[in-house]
Amino acid sequence: MIEVKAITKTYGKSKNAFKALDNVSFTIPTGTSVGILGRSGSGKSTLMHAVSGLDKPESGEVIIDGQNILELNQKAVDQFRARTIGFIFQSFFVQPNETVEYNVSLPLEIAEVPTARRTQKIDAALEAVDLSDKKNSKARNLSGGQKQRLAIARAIVNEPSIIFADEPTGNLDSTTGQKIEDLLFDYNRRKGVTLIIVTHDEELARRCDMIINVKDGKIESVKEPAELKV
Amino acid sequence: MKRIDIAARAGRSLRQAKARTLLTSLAIAVGAFTLTLSLAAGEGSRQYADKLIASNVDEQSLFIAKDAALFGEGGSQFGGSGLSEYDPDAATRGNVTFKQLTAADIEAIRAVKGIKEIQPLYQVAIKYIKFEGKDTRYTSEVSTYGAGIVSETLVGSLPGRGEQIADGDIVIPEAYLETLGVKDASSMLGKSVAVTVGRTSSSVTSEQLAQAFASGGVEAAAALAQPEEKQFIYKVRAVTKQSATALASSSSVLIAPSQMKAISEFVTQGTAGFQKYMAATAIVNDGTDPATVKAVLEQKGYPTQTAKDLQSLIFTIVNILQGIVIGFAALALIASVFGIINTQYISVLERTQQIGLMKALGMSGRDIAKLFRYEAAWIGFLGGLIGSLLAFVIGTAVNPWVTEQLSLGEGNSLLIFQLIPIVILIVSLMVIAMVAGYFPSRKAAKLDPIEALRTE
Numbered sequence: 001m002i003e004v005k006a007i008t009k010t011y012g013k014s015k016n017a018f019k020a021l022d023n024v025s026f027t028i029p030t031g032t033s034v035g036i037l038g039r040s041g042s043g044k045s046t047l048m049h050a051v052s053g054l055d056k057p058e059s060g061e062v063i064i065d066g067q068n069i070l071e072l073n074q075k076a077v078d079q080f081r082a083r084t085i086g087f088i089f090q091s092f093f094v095q096p097n098e099t100v101e102y103n104v105s106l107p108l109e110i111a112e113v114p115t116a117r118r119t120q121k122i123d124a125a126l127e128a129v130d131l132s133d134k135k136n137s138k139a140r141n142l143s144g145g146q147k148q149r150l151a152i153a154r155a156i157v158n159e160p161s162i163i164f165a166d167e168p169t170g171n172l173d174s175t176t177g178q179k180i181e182d183l184l185f186d187y188n189r190r191k192g193v194t195l196i197i198v199t200h201d202e203e204l205a206r207r208c209d210m211i212i213n214v215k216d217g218k219i220e221s222v223k224e225p226a227e228l229k230v
Numbered sequence: 231m232k233r234i235d236i237a238a239r240a241g242r243s244l245r246q247a248k249a250r251t252l253l254t255s256l257a258i259a260v261g262a263f264t265l266t267l268s269l270a271a272g273e274g275s276r277q278y279a280d281k282l283i284a285s286n287v288d289e290q291s292l293f294i295a296k297d298a299a300l301f302g303e304g305g306s307q308f309g310g311s312g313l314s315e316y317d318p319d320a321a322t323r324g325n326v327t328f329k330q331l332t333a334a335d336i337e338a339i340r341a342v343k344g345i346k347e348i349q350p351l352y353q354v355a356i357k358y359i360k361f362e363g364k365d366t367r368y369t370s371e372v373s374t375y376g377a378g379i380v381s382e383t384l385v386g387s388l389p390g391r392g393e394q395i396a397d398g399d400i401v402i403p404e405a406y407l408e409t410l411g412v413k414d415a416s417s418m419l420g421k422s423v424a425v426t427v428g429r430t431s432s433s434v435t436s437e438q439l440a441q442a443f444a445s446g447g448v449e450a451a452a453a454l455a456q457p458e459e460k461q462f463i464y465k466v467r468a469v470t471k472q473s474a475t476a477l478a479s480s481s482s483v484l485i486a487p488s489q490m491k492a493i494s495e496f497v498t499q500g501t502a503g504f505q506k507y508m509a510a511t512a513i514v515n516d517g518t519d520p521a522t523v524k525a526v527l528e529q530k531g532y533p534t535q536t537a538k539d540l541q542s543l544i545f546t547i548v549n550i551l552q553g554i555v556i557g558f559a560a561l562a563l564i565a566s567v568f569g570i571i572n573t574q575y576i577s578v579l580e581r582t583q584q585i586g587l588m589k590a591l592g593m594s595g596r597d598i599a600k601l602f603r604y605e606a607a608w609i610g611f612l613g614g615l616i617g618s619l620l621a622f623v624i625g626t627a628v629n630p631w632v633t634e635q636l637s638l639g640e641g642n643s644l645l646i647f648q649l650i651p652i653v654i655l656i657v658s659l660m661v662i663a664m665v666a667g668y669f670p671s672r673k674a675a676k677l678d679p680i681e682a683l684r685t686e
């Protein structure tokens with residue numbers, strides 16, 4: 001379970017101060033798929049960074065499975081991210097000069113997974129995104145959709161309990177985007193992984209169990225799973 | 231992240247920037263090349279010096295002087311004001327005044343326990359030398375035959391080690407044959423050689439001069455003041471072979487010590503230099519450590535050098551020369567350090583996104599820094615390997631030629647490559663490269679992942 005309690009994030013100082021997040025609170029049950037919806041510049045990415053421990057809001061709490069991650073030191077936050085979180089970014093951020101295999105292997109190396117267990121995990125992740133045949137290709141030679149699938153493989157390879165996806169389909173055509181969405185939701189359902197998708201695409205958000213609407217750094221509305229299903 | 235994984239990633243990322251990696255490491259390679267060659271040349275010179283000393287100097291021998299300045303250790307009146315106290319036992323060479331050993335000193339040294347024999351260093355300048363069957367008069371150096379080392383002979387034979395040649399014997403070097411126009415070396419054996427020396431009659435008093443003038447006129451007086459001459463006749467016992475590692479025999483004729491003494495005393499008779507010696511050579515009893523005898527002698531006021539000291543003296547010179555070359559190589563390395571810093575900074579800037587991603591995925595700043603330091607280390611390794619390999623290949627190729635040009639002789643070589651110093655060199659280059667990579671790596675470690683991921 002993720003509990004976000006009254007987090008505030010301000011950019012800049014004194015006169016130029018800008019509240020990108022203003023007293024934001026919500027709760028996400030484990031295994032839920034969540035759509036964070038809002039216009040460009042509303043603070044979606046900032047929120048995701050705060051919840052995933054990449055960024056530190058100046059006030060509030062982010063409690064994940066009972067642990068306030070804002071209280072952890074740098075090393076512990078790094079370890080927390082390496083072990084429990086998978087990231088998918090809007091612009092893929094795959095390492096173009098590394099092979100598909102080594103791209104996927106990176107989170108395993110960071111989490112210090114023993115070498116013997118890596119191959120099997122990498123193969124499983126590539127299998128899940130249907131990229132097994134590209135294992136030894138350089139990432140730069142992949143198509144956009146393949147790159148995003150590679151990013152997903154990298155996000156799931158260490159079996160995280162939370163996956164953050166920032167505009168995962170923003171750079172893809174609608175058919176390919178659809179496939180990526182299917183992949184993510186399928187993984188969410190099969191593994192019971194909490195899936196948090198940042199998007200401004202309402203249709204994508206509507207596929208989620210829960211929708212959090214962000215506007216000007218504030219929560220405009222939270223549609224709980226129950227409400228949505230009705 | 232485990233070291234091995236970081237090192238592997240560092241290696242792969244270098245391979246992807248081949249040209250840049252190669253160019254950066256070439257700068258190091260220049261330094262490594264120079265260092266490897268200078269290490270090889272140093273080793274070669276030391277081994278050569280070692281051989282040189284071993285084949286010329288009996289390890290049981292001591293070199294004894296009165297004046298430590300002779301060994302370059304100071305203690306004498308170098309130049310100075312030009313005005314220094316007169317010492318009747320001192321000799322002046324150029325600007326330098328040396329205290330000399332007297333006959334009493336020689337006796338005192340002979341009495342020291344452990345000394346088997348002592349031989350003063352006779353320095354005689356002869357007028358000329360004549361060979362049987364030739365009318366030409368030649369100038370030549372005459373030296374004492376050293377019983378410590380037996381030289382190889384071309385013709386004739388020499389006594390065993392520790393034994394002297396007879397008083398009537400003379401040994402001539404192979405090099406003389408050419409000047410003499412002698413083709414068959416054995417024809418020289420048994421031929422007589424006349425060594426002519428002269429002295430100015432400084433002992434002539436004004437009374438003697440007046441007397442001579444009174445009885446024999448101007449001619450008699452002039453004859454008295456004329457330098458006196460004396461001839462010493464020897465028979466050729468052997469012709470020594472030319473050897474690259476033999477120091478003495480190549481340029482002077484050799485006679486027995488007793489003969490050297492006779493000539494020297496004739497030449498210096500009546501002068502201040504009579505029975506005064508710059509130095510003496512002593513042989514220590516077998517089984518006695520020359521160093522202990524040296525200690526005793528130095529306590530008595532005779533600066534002494536053992537064969538080992540002589541060796542270390544030569545080594546010191548080699549080391550200084552080597553140090554100079556190493557200094558230049560170090561400059562090349564300093565230049566390459568800036569190359570590494572520069573390349574790595576650019577690399578950090580180029581890979582901001584990659585760094586951001588790795589940090590977002592939970593890689594610690596320390597591991598990111600390690601990644602960049604290891605890349606630098608790889609560059610250092612590559613540079614060291616290229617440089618030392620190149621030095622080895624080129625050095626091995628030109629070695630015979632250089633060795634010949636320096637006429638070091640058969641079996642010697644100027645460049646001697648050894649594995650361990652090269653390995654140490656490469657490892658140190660890796661360390662230097664890592665130190666150079668420190669600043670860029672710290673920049674990488676400090677990158678804010680969110681900022682880094684925002685850059686498109």
Ligand SMILES: Nc1ncnc2c1ncn2[C@@H]1O[C@H](COP(=O)(O)OP(=O)(O)OP(=O)(O)O)[C@@H](O)[C@H]1O
Pocket residue numbers: 011012018020038039040041042043044045046047200
């Ligand atoms: N480092 C920063 N310094 C100052 N302002 C910032 C900084 N980062 C973000 N902001 C501002 O905070 C607000 C929220 O930014 P954020 O990136 O979270 O928007 P977003 O909702 O993700 O938009 P998009 O859909 O375009 O990605 C924006 O107005 C942005 O200009």
Ligand SMILES: [Mg+2]
Pocket residue numbers: 044045046166
């Ligand atoms: Mg955004």
